[in-house]
Amino acid sequence: MCGIVGYIGEQEAYPILIKGLHRLEYRGYDSAGVSMINAKHDLNIYKATGKVAALEDKCAAEDTTGNIGIAHTRWATHGEPNTVNAHPHRSQSGNLSLVHNGIIENYKTLRTKLENEGYTFCSDTDTEVLVQLIEYTQKSQQCDLFTAVQRALKHVVGAYAIAILEKENPDQLVCARKGSPLVIGVGTDARGHKEFYLGSDATPIVEYTKQVVYLKDEEIALMDRSGKLEIINLSNVHQTPEMHILSLSLDELEKGGYPHFMLKEIWEQPNALRTCIRGRIHVQAKDVLLSGITDHKEKFLNARRIIICACGTSWHSALIGKYFIEEAAQIPVEVEYASEFRYRNPVIYPDDIVIAVSQSGETADTLAAIQLGEQKGAFLYGICNVIGSSIARATQSGTYIHVGPEIGVASTKAFTGQVTTLCLIGLAIAKEKHTLSDEMYHMLIDELQTIPDKIQWTLENNQGIDQFAQMFTYCRNFLFLGRGYNYPVALEGALKLKEISYIHAEGYPAAEMKHGPIALVDEEMPCVFIAPKRGMYDKVVSNIQEIKSRKGKIISVVTEGDKIVSDMSDYTFVIPDTRDCFVPLLAVIPLQLLSYYVATAKGRNVDQPRNLAKSVTVE
Ligand code: M6R
Numbered sequence: 001m002c003g004i005v006g007y008i009g010e011q012e013a014y015p016i017l018i019k020g021l022h023r024l025e026y027r028g029y030d031s032a033g034v035s036m037i038n039a040k041h042d043l044n045i046y047k048a049t050g051k052v053a054a055l056e057d058k059c060a061a062e063d064t065t066g067n068i069g070i071a072h073t074r075w076a077t078h079g080e081p082n083t084v085n086a087h088p089h090r091s092q093s094g095n096l097s098l099v100h101n102g103i104i105e106n107y108k109t110l111r112t113k114l115e116n117e118g119y120t121f122c123s124d125t126d127t128e129v130l131v132q133l134i135e136y137t138q139k140s141q142q143c144d145l146f147t148a149v150q151r152a153l154k155h156v157v158g159a160y161a162i163a164i165l166e167k168e169n170p171d172q173l174v175c176a177r178k179g180s181p182l183v184i185g186v187g188t189d190a191r192g193h194k195e196f197y198l199g200s201d202a203t204p205i206v207e208y209t210k211q212v213v214y215l216k217d218e219e220i221a222l223m224d225r226s227g228k229l230e231i232i233n234l235s236n237v238h239q240t241p242e243m244h245i246l247s248l249s250l251d252e253l254e255k256g257g258y259p260h261f262m263l264k265e266i267w268e269q270p271n272a273l274r275t276c277i278r279g280r281i282h283v284q285a286k287d288v289l290l291s292g293i294t295d296h297k298e299k300f301l302n303a304r305r306i307i308i309c310a311c312g313t314s315w316h317s318a319l320i321g322k323y324f325i326e327e328a329a330q331i332p333v334e335v336e337y338a339s340e341f342r343y344r345n346p347v348i349y350p351d352d353i354v355i356a357v358s359q360s361g362e363t364a365d366t367l368a369a370i371q372l373g374e375q376k377g378a379f380l381y382g383i384c385n386v387i388g389s390s391i392a393r394a395t396q397s398g399t400y401i402h403v404g405p406e407i408g409v410a411s412t413k414a415f416t417g418q419v420t421t422l423c424l425i426g427l428a429i430a431k432e433k434h435t436l437s438d439e440m441y442h443m444l445i446d447e448l449q450t451i452p453d454k455i456q457w458t459l460e461n462n463q464g465i466d467q468f469a470q471m472f473t474y475c476r477n478f479l480f481l482g483r484g485y486n487y488p489v490a491l492e493g494a495l496k497l498k499e500i501s502y503i504h505a506e507g508y509p510a511a512e513m514k515h516g517p518i519a520l521v522d523e524e525m526p527c528v529f530i531a532p533k534r535g536m537y538d539k540v541v542s543n544i545q546e547i548k549s550r551k552g553k554i555i556s557v558v559t560e561g562d563k564i565v566s567d568m569s570d571y572t573f574v575i576p577d578t579r580d581c582f583v584p585l586l587a588v589i590p591l592q593l594l595s596y597y598v599a600t601a602k603g604r605n606v607d608q609p610r611n612l613a614k615s616v617t618v619e
Pocket of ligand 1: 314315358360412495496612614615616
């Protein structure tokens, strides 16, 4: 989704802004823009459709000087992606420029009011309304920009993160947030001058400073060239900036020799999961230690039900979590699409636990789902990757998955991190509830610790997928089939393939296939079966037979050494043996590689697939 970068200090702003926009490219966007105030007090704005590189080309012959500036990547919501609709937007007098992430719900009403006051608009966006409203407030109430922003935002309904420049005052940068994140970096330049960086996440900031302030909802910040940082909220109360230290490193944001972030992140999974597990398992005692659960032990012991809300890949990991928590901890678990849950007046009891699963921690629907849980008095738990994200802050307890930044739009290591975390949570609750025998509890903990090595084995023993994938670039459809714990893996395999290769794919419970989808099967249809020698193996073998007799192409994920399914298949991927509940952590690996290699063979932009955004901050 949209990204914001800002800078005020003694350095030239433009190179910092452009680098920051490149760092934010992973979020997905369709146009970009930048605005600086030069030494002559000109407020320059340049915009381009397409990639940041196109903006750089456009700026090459322009005046990009100035040591204060804002920049933006736009993912179109209101109005098509063109240079008029791209940000920054300029106010009518030309005194202000503004960038915005989020959606202003009452923009039509505000626009009509401003038109009645003589304001005209050149774009189709809700954002232009904001910049005109702030200018109107500033002029009509004769106040400074900081005050005008605070007063104007009281009339705004919706979500926003904004940054504003004022031509007449190049010594101050103002920003504000509600429902869309903003991070302020506080740095010191080579000559010891204090400087401020701004980002819609920490990625454009981390190479300059580790000291950050996460702006809270309904806060407005003023960054002054003198080094002063002032924060006020919509209710006019001054706030003390809370300083945090970033744990993110620059290396984590770079490709490290891999052609794409997605491939890097697939191969990072063994180490990512070691980090995810580290400190949560007491190796000698064979015990799970999750403070997020033990600190709220009573809530989990008395929970009537767990409701997990999530979207996309996170929804798939939640489904695996449901199977595991129900089996291990004997608590009913419901898994909900956050976007459906939030609007359908669901029954939520005060003794329910609502868990939000979200890699970014910023997904608008998931955030709204937990807010609904909060209104009904449920206990809120977050499973996020991004430290300090909105969902992590909005929940009463939680567990970070700690898999490091995920830059590729297609979620890979976050999926396995979420599944691992949900398994740890299931084990932690089971321990409190005594729903597993000691023997089973210790055996599952032992087995979970072997998973990183088994993923490494899986990566190393399925190296031919790049060649094999070439054969499937012509395909228009794919079916992914699995049962039990592997049904969500089938869903995830299908989502991965469709989002980055643009091949239509469906995931299905293998036994459901004969109730409809089997009609699609012919010699052109690749059917991917997740068929480990575990659980419902014999049943899956029968399902494969049904497809084979209709001449479908069989691709299977099998346990190392399996002969029966391998012999029935046109191609097999191998995984080591593990407990049923942990098979998804291994079986998903070849499916991630398959989608990656099919997509790259088709020449797709796997890290930034069309129309998709990394964190979906609009509903
Ligand atoms: O940040 P979240 O986990 O809340 O994001 C949810 C989905 O938008 C995300 O998983 C999406 O489906 C990915 N592109 C899948 O690869």
